[in-house]
Amino acid sequence: MVNRIKKISGIHKAGHTGTLDPFATGLMVCTVNQATRLSRFFLHSRKKYEALLVLGVETDTQDATGNVLRTSRTDHIREADIHSVFKRFEGEIEQVPPAYSALKHQGVPLYQYARRGKPVIKPPRRVLVASLRIDEIRLPEIRFEVECGAGTYVRSLCADIGKALGCGGHLKRLHRIETGLFHVREAHSLEETVSVASLESLKDRLIPMADALSGMATHVAGPELKEKIRHGRPLTEADIPAHTLTGPAGYIKITDAGNRLLAVVSPIGHEGRYNYCCVFHNS
Numbered sequence: 001m002v003n004r005i006k007k008i009s010g011i012h013k014a015g016h017t018g019t020l021d022p023f024a025t026g027l028m029v030c031t032v033n034q035a036t037r038l039s040r041f042f043l044h045s046r047k048k049y050e051a052l053l054v055l056g057v058e059t060d061t062q063d064a065t066g067n068v069l070r071t072s073r074t075d076h077i078r079e080a081d082i083h084s085v086f087k088r089f090e091g092e093i094e095q096v097p098p099a100y101s102a103l104k105h106q107g108v109p110l111y112q113y114a115r116r117g118k119p120v121i122k123p124p125r126r127v128l129v130a131s132l133r134i135d136e137i138r139l140p141e142i143r144f145e146v147e148c149g150a151g152t153y154v155r156s157l158c159a160d161i162g163k164a165l166g167c168g169g170h171l172k173r174l175h176r177i178e179t180g181l182f183h184v185r186e187a188h189s190l191e192e193t194v195s196v197a198s199l200e201s202l203k204d205r206l207i208p209m210a211d212a213l214s215g216m217a218t219h220v221a222g223p224e225l226k227e228k229i230r231h232g233r234p235l236t237e238a239d240i241p242a243h244t245l246t247g248p249a250g251y252i253k254i255t256d257a258g259n260r261l262l263a264v265v266s267p268i269g270h271e272g273r274y275n276y277c278c279v280f281h282n283s
Helices: 002-006 033-041 079-088 112-114 154-164 189-193 197-205 223-230
Strands: 014-017 029-031 048-056 058-059 068-071 091-095 125-138 141-148 169-179 217-220 252-256 261-267 271-281
Touching: 002 029, 002 189, 014 033, 029 033, 029 197, 048 154, 058 271, 079 154, 091 154, 141 154, 154 169, 223 261
Parallel strands: 058 169, 217 252
Antiparallel strands: 014 029, 048 141, 048 169, 058 068, 091 125, 125 141, 252 261, 261 271
16 A cells, blocks of 8 residues: 555555554545654554454454355354353453464564464463444354454454354454544545545545644644754643643644644653754755
C-alpha cells in the first residue's frame, strides 16, 4: 500500500500506523510527507476489529490461509460455554505471538523461520483485550467484535479461545474498523486513492496534521512563540503553561491561529521545560 501511494506525484514519503495481515481488510491509516513524522503517536493506539472465528479446525498459521493441523467436533459445545470462555479473554491476558508473524528473532521475521519448517516460539507477552463482544453464533462459526491494544494478535486470540473450548479454532475473516480516533467509514479505498494524478488532487481526502492529533492537548502559538519554534529555541512554562498538560503522555501540539501544526513537544520531568518531539515548517 505504501509503495503504491509513493508513486503519486508530489508524495515523497509515505508511511503507515500499523500493519494488517495479508488476508485482512479494513482501515489502514497512512501518513504522507511531513506527516510521516507523526506515525509514532498512532502506533500504540487501540484497534477495533470485526472477526469470524471457526471452531473445530486448527491451522498452522492460526488463520484460513494455513494448513489444517487438526479437526474436531463442535456440536456438543453450548452457547453458555462460549460466552463464558469469551469473558475469560477480556482484560490483560498472556498471549504467545504466532509463529507466522512479522515479529523478529535475531533480526529475521518469524514467518521466515516458520516457512523453512523451523518455527520460533516467542515467550508469552501481556496484551490488552479492552472489549470482546459476540455478535452471532452459528456453529462452527462465531462472529465477534474485539477492541485491543497494540501488539495483540486476533489470530492467536481465536486459537486460544478454540483451545479453551476443547475443539481448537482459527480466524477465518478479519476487518479493522477503528485505529485510535480514526474509523473505516471515513476512509477511502486504496484504488480510489491511487487513481489520482497528484497530491494536490488528494487534498480534500487528507486530514490536516493538527486534526489528526485530535486527542492531544493543544496550545495556539502567538508571534513570539512561533519565532522561538522557528529557530529551535528552548521552551519553558513561560511559553506553554503547565495546565496545558492534559493530553496522552503529556504531549502538546502547538498550532498557529490557522490550525497549522508547528510542533509537538513534551515536558522534561518537572523542570518546567519542554523537549521538541518534532517541528514542522511550511506545514
